[in-house]
Amino acid sequence: MKTITIRRPDDWHLHLRDGAVMEGVIGDTSLHFARAIIMPNLVPPVVTTADAQAYRQRIMAALPQGHRFQPLMTLYLTEHTDPEDVEQGKRSGLITAMKLYPAGATTNSHGGVRDLDKVMPVLERMAAIGLPLCVHGEVTTPEVDIFDREAVFIETVLDPLRRRLPELKVTMEHVTTKDGVDYIKSAASNLAGSITTHHLIINRNAILVGGIRPHYYCLPVAKREHHRLALRAAATSGDARFFLGTDSAPHVDPSKECGCGCAGIYTSPNTMSCLAHVFEQDGALDKLEAFVSLNGPQWYALPLNEETMTLAKQDEAVHFPVKRHTGAGAITVFDPMFPLHWAVVDQ
Numbered sequence: 001m002k003t004i005t006i007r008r009p010d011d012w013h014l015h016l017r018d019g020a021v022m023e024g025v026i027g028d029t030s031l032h033f034a035r036a037i038i039m040p041n042l043v044p045p046v047v048t049t050a051d052a053q054a055y056r057q058r059i060m061a062a063l064p065q066g067h068r069f070q071p072l073m074t075l076y077l078t079e080h081t082d083p084e085d086v087e088q089g090k091r092s093g094l095i096t097a098m099k100l101y102p103a104g105a106t107t108n109s110h111g112g113v114r115d116l117d118k119v120m121p122v123l124e125r126m127a128a129i130g131l132p133l134c135v136h137g138e139v140t141t142p143e144v145d146i147f148d149r150e151a152v153f154i155e156t157v158l159d160p161l162r163r164r165l166p167e168l169k170v171t172m173e174h175v176t177t178k179d180g181v182d183y184i185k186s187a188a189s190n191l192a193g194s195i196t197t198h199h200l201i202i203n204r205n206a207i208l209v210g211g212i213r214p215h216y217y218c219l220p221v222a223k224r225e226h227h228r229l230a231l232r233a234a235a236t237s238g239d240a241r242f243f244l245g246t247d248s249a250p251h252v253d254p255s256k257e258c259g260c261g262c263a264g265i266y267t268s269p270n271t272m273s274c275l276a277h278v279f280e281q282d283g284a285l286d287k288l289e290a291f292v293s294l295n296g297p298q299w300y301a302l303p304l305n306e307e308t309m310t311l312a313k314q315d316e317a318v319h320f321p322v323k324r325h326t327g328a329g330a331i332t333v334f335d336p337m338f339p340l341h342w343a344v345v346d347q
């Protein structure tokens with residue numbers, strides 16, 4: 001049987017939510033991943049170090065028995081964020097990154113940033129203390145087509161910001177375009193990008209062909225095929241500037257299957273099987289470990305995991321639950337639309 005053993009992976013962009021949803025989903029991540037960067041877009045968002053401390057405690061309390069997992073906390077940057085609080089959070093070891101949501105760009109982002117000038121003191125402090133900025137890179141200007149919002153963000157927001165503050169470390173999260181890949185590759189330093197599992201697998205047809213399929217809708221929205229191919233090439237290249245951030249984003253089915261469905265795809269249960277499939281398909285299984293276990297810690301200046309994970313390719317297809325049932329309702333698990341044969345057999 002074909003097997004591969006890698007260092008235990010990490011997820012550099014994850015939504016765990018809170019309460020009953022978190023209790024229902026956390027085990028899908030902590031079973032396979034040693035650490036994850038936890039997104040702060042709760043309602044209300046995680047804005048202060050004290051909020052993050054309390055959220056971290058709720059996460060640890062929800063962890064299934066026997067699971068070893070380290071949540072890496074982030075703060076939701078607002079126009080009222082206090083640089084002192086940020087520095088204290090970083091120095092205490094609690095805060096791994098700050099998160100920039102342009103106001104209105106995605107789920108629970110209405111409290112995000114409207115005017116970058118207002119957050120420059122925080123960004124300058126972050127640059128001084130080496131705290132990375134994680135960015136949801138889309139403009140929200142109504143005139144800009146939703147399929148162009150990432151490329152326009154790079155040109156009109158991200159590049160000017162990086163020129164203004166070159167010392168700031170920026171993670172361009174969930175990159176979905178060739179423009180994003182090329183921009184990251186063009187940067188000499190202080191820029192890296194996370195890529196999701198689903199953007200390596202689907203293009204925009206998955207959402208729209210044969211009927212509207214809400215479980216393939218996320219933000220940034222999946223783009224054309226040539227963008228997906230650029231993401232595949234970046235992820236499987238071994239280039240240290242690209243690493244996994246699943247952006248696994250659970251929403252209960254009624255919030256997805258309705259007249260105005262939420263953005264987000266739930267990939268935690270089968271992410272490692274999907275990725276092994278993708279990397280094998282591209283003849284790059286030897287680069288899987290770099291993408292899921294090496295490049296992320298290197299970027300965030302954290303130690304590599306010492307434990308290992310083994311995946312084995314089964315003759316029969318491996319089946320994952322179609323739904324994850326939680327106390328708040330059922331959540332549909334990502335269907336890659338091809339049979340999966342890789343399974344995590346030891347972790």
Ligand SMILES: NC(=O)N[C@@H](CC(=O)O)C(=O)O
Binds near residue numbers: 041106107136219220
């Ligand atoms: N990715 C998504 O489609 N949704 C995320 C928000 C985000 O990461 O933009 C969510 O919180 O549901």
Ligand SMILES: [Zn+2]
Binds near residue numbers: 106136174220
């Ligand atoms: Zn986002």
Ligand SMILES: [Zn+2]
Binds near residue numbers: 014
């Ligand atoms: Zn996200």
